[in-house]
Amino acid sequence: xxxxxxxxxxxxxxxxxxxxxxxxxxxxxxxxxxxxxxxxxxxxxxxxxxxxxxxxxxxxxxxxxxxxxxxxxxxxxxxxxxxxxxxxxxxxxx
Amino acid sequence: xxxxxxxxxxxxxxxxxxxxxxxxxxxxxxxxxxxxxxxxxxxxxxxxxxxxxxxxxxxxxxxxxxxxxxxxxxxxxxxxxxxxxxxxxxxxxxxxxxxxxxxxxxxxxxxxxxxxxxxxxxxxxxxxxxxxxxxxxxxx
Numbered sequence: 001x002x003x004x005x006x007x008x009x010x011x012x013x014x015x016x017x018x019x020x021x022x023x024x025x026x027x028x029x030x031x032x033x034x035x036x037x038x039x040x041x042x043x044x045x046x047x048x049x050x051x052x053x054x055x056x057x058x059x060x061x062x063x064x065x066x067x068x069x070x071x072x073x074x075x076x077x078x079x080x081x082x083x084x085x086x087x088x089x090x091x092x093x094x
Numbered sequence: 095x096x097x098x099x100x101x102x103x104x105x106x107x108x109x110x111x112x113x114x115x116x117x118x119x120x121x122x123x124x125x126x127x128x129x130x131x132x133x134x135x136x137x138x139x140x141x142x143x144x145x146x147x148x149x150x151x152x153x154x155x156x157x158x159x160x161x162x163x164x165x166x167x168x169x170x171x172x173x174x175x176x177x178x179x180x181x182x183x184x185x186x187x188x189x190x191x192x193x194x195x196x197x198x199x200x201x202x203x204x205x206x207x208x209x210x211x212x213x214x215x216x217x218x219x220x221x222x223x224x225x226x227x228x229x230x231x232x233x234x
Contacts, residue, residue, distance in 0.1 A: 059127070061131075063128075088227070092153075
């Protein structure tokens, strides 16, 4: 029973990732692609959670938090690059 | 143009401690669960990178006055010290020891010298990552 539900959810998430991949490839502007990549990261978190339910293990729970943190840092870095042209400033009060 | 990063800076001040705590957890949990010195070091470097993104290089150098080259050297010294310390007890190089130690405040603890080796890995990973980031991001 639970495996059927998990399987259906994994297929739904996979379809969502495919739709987001279309936005990454097609997206007219760079911010579209950045947001799509961020959403793909969050969808991967959901996919890992579902797979760890399906495999009946809790060995992947660190990966979930790790992917959340990495998606946040990556998105912040890219949006800072889009806004200011540099990722790490030397001195911001100048 | 002067921009205002208030939301990013406030979020960073909270999220930073969660990331550092998670990296310390993943470092100490490495013996029994997935994790260890490498992932923990990368996550700590990620926390410092988030600080660099929200603030600037000069501020971060003021908050964390660390020479990352020295940090790498200290990490290598830890690793080689753990390895060479085994020679003092007439056992082969890199032989690790395990034992129950009674500490004043923490009480009975099971300590393993592999943790000190892992601490060396942790320091080297943080030091090398931050040296790369600072060298690439530092130029004007």
